[in-house]
Amino acid sequence: MTDLLPPAMASFTIPPTVITGIGAAEQAGEQAKRLGARTALVVTDNGIVKLGYADELVNLLHRVGIGASIFSDVTPDPTLQNVNDGLEQYREEACNLIISIGGGSAIDCGKGIAIRLTNDGELAEFMGVNKIPNPGGPLIAIPTTGGTGSECTKATVITDTEHNVKMMLSSPCAVPEVAIVDPLLSLSTPPHLTSAVGVDALTHAIEAYISKRAQPITDALALEAIRMISGSLRQAWADGENIEARTEMMVAASIAGMAFSNSSVALVHGMSRPIGAYFHVHHGLSNAVLLLDVMEYSVVGAPDRFADIARAMGEPIDGLSPMCQADAAINSVERLVNDLHMPRLGEIGIDQPKFEAVVDQMASDALASGSPGNNPRQPTKEEIVGLYHRCFQPRQV
Numbered sequence: 087m088t089d090l091l092p093p094a095m096a097s098f099t100i101p102p103t104v105i106t107g108i109g110a111a112e113q114a115g116e117q118a119k120r121l122g123a124r125t126a127l128v129v130t131d132n133g134i135v136k137l138g139y140a141d142e143l144v145n146l147l148h149r150v151g152i153g154a155s156i157f158s159d160v161t162p163d164p165t166l167q168n169v170n171d172g173l174e175q176y177r178e179e180a181c182n183l184i185i186s187i188g189g190g191s192a193i194d195c196g197k198g199i200a201i202r203l204t205n206d207g208e209l210a211e212f213m214g215v216n217k218i219p220n221p222g223g224p225l226i227a228i229p230t231t232g233g234t235g236s237e238c239t240k241a242t243v244i245t246d247t248e249h250n251v252k253m254m255l256s257s258p259c260a261v262p263e264v265a266i267v268d269p270l271l272s273l274s275t276p277p278h279l280t281s282a283v284g285v286d287a288l289t290h291a292i293e294a295y296i297s298k299r300a301q302p303i304t305d306a307l308a309l310e311a312i313r314m315i316s317g318s319l320r321q322a323w324a325d326g327e328n329i330e331a332r333t334e335m336m337v338a339a340s341i342a343g344m345a346f347s348n349s350s351v352a353l354v355h356g357m358s359r360p361i362g363a364y365f366h367v368h369h370g371l372s373n374a375v376l377l378l379d380v381m382e383y384s385v386v387g388a389p390d391r392f393a394d395i396a397r398a399m400g401e402p403i404d405g406l407s408p409m410c411q412a413d414a415a416i417n418s419v420e421r422l423v424n425d426l427h428m429p430r431l432g433e434i435g436i437d438q439p440k441f442e443a444v445v446d447q448m449a450s451d452a453l454a455s456g457s458p459g460n461n462p463r464q465p466t467k468e469e470i471v472g473l474y475h476r477c478f479q480p481r482q483v
């Protein structure tokens with residue numbers, strides 16, 4: 087499990103079971119039974135508990151004779167402490183299955199607990215790609231944001247609050263056993279969350295497609311996700327009750343997750359994680375404030391790939407010169423983020439002196455994460471610092 091493949095090869099791993107569709111969450115009890123659950127640890131956060139989703143899940147489990155213990159202390163950008171607390175509750179309550187219900191934070195925390203159950207050592211030891219020795223304990227992931235795609239990915243992102251680092255662990259050992267993707271659970275996401283998580287999903291698909299680790303299977307998934315997101319995110323944002331748009335977004339987010347998880351993310355995610363770690367900005371928002379300028383920086387490295395993205399977004403580019411075709415992808419994304427009223431980095435309440443004090447370290451952290459290494463144009467540390475500054479200013483075209 088721990089070896090990296092030679093560069094000419096690629097592997098593809100997704101959950102063995104992915105259930106999608108309106109009302110899919112009702113399958114949770116049956117799926118838990120199929121996995122032999124006696125008592126499940128329901129990993130979630132307080133917002134999801136208030137929405138009633140956790141209790142509904144517990145009722146479904148009780149109906150098929152499975153006990154449940156709710157762990158609802160997950161914070162946005164889950165921490166090592168969250169994982170340790172959940173692990174303790176799992177053991178105290180003699181659970182034998184984890185069910186995460188919530189956004190990427192609840193799912194990633196569930197993954198962290200699952201990994202700790204079957205692996206000796208701290209999560210920090212498994213940071214990076216393919217570093218987890220043993221498959222994690224059984225996990226069912228039920229997303230409520232459309233979104234991170236974490237229900238279908240090999241990745242988990244856990245924050246080390248002591249060192250201000252969002253640790254990324256990626257391994258087949260972190261893939262959930264079952265993903266249940268029910269658009270009904272996303273109807274309650276408010277517009278600012280719908281746009282942020284939607285742009286996260288779009289960024290996953292774009293970065294998976296332009297990554298140096300892209301492969302034919304992930305290409306097909308990434309382009310389809312881009313097509314679905316560019317055709318439904320505005321509608322889901324404008325009218326949260328639009329079930330067709332919500333369904334497209336939830337499924338597209340899972341597809342984008344499958345794509346980036348088996349290709350990679352790139353410079354946007356490399357730069358966005360330090361923003362989350364230092365300034366506690368929502369992950370999707372921290373991508374959105376970088377996406378356009380980083381695309382502009384990267385386009386010369388893969389103009390053909392950018393042209394494909396433009397086509398998937400429905401841009402009429404036939405007959406244009408190759409670079410104009412590529413630029414059409416950036417223009418299309420710009421129109422989308424403007425329609426969603428996404429802000430710039432300098433408009434989200436970050437204190438400028440604090441930003442200046444840590445920007446150099448953020449650039450080092452971005453490079454150390456390895457994600458920029460998959461970008462079609464390789465940035466130096468100074469270029470990353472320059473990009474952070476550029477994103478902080480009003481947009482220059």
Ligand SMILES: NC(=O)c1ccc[n+]([C@@H]2O[C@H](COP(=O)([O-])OP(=O)(O)OC[C@H]3O[C@@H](n4cnc5c(N)ncnc54)[C@H](O)[C@@H]3O)[C@@H](O)[C@H]2O)c1
Pocket residue numbers: 131132133134137161162163164188189190191192194230231233234235236239240241242243271272273274275276279283286343369370
């Ligand atoms: N593992 C992966 O593959 C992967 C990929 C991308 C992002 N992530 C991680 O996921 C996290 C972000 O996840 P997120 O964007 O889903 O947000 P989140 O899980 O942090 O949730 C944000 C807030 O939204 C609320 N919320 C969630 N669903 C809701 C709903 N249906 N209605 C109303 N409110 C709702 C939550 O209660 C919470 O307060 C970050 O830590 C990020 O690093 C992981």
Ligand SMILES: [Fe+2]
Pocket residue numbers: 234286287290355369373
């Ligand atoms: Fe992301």
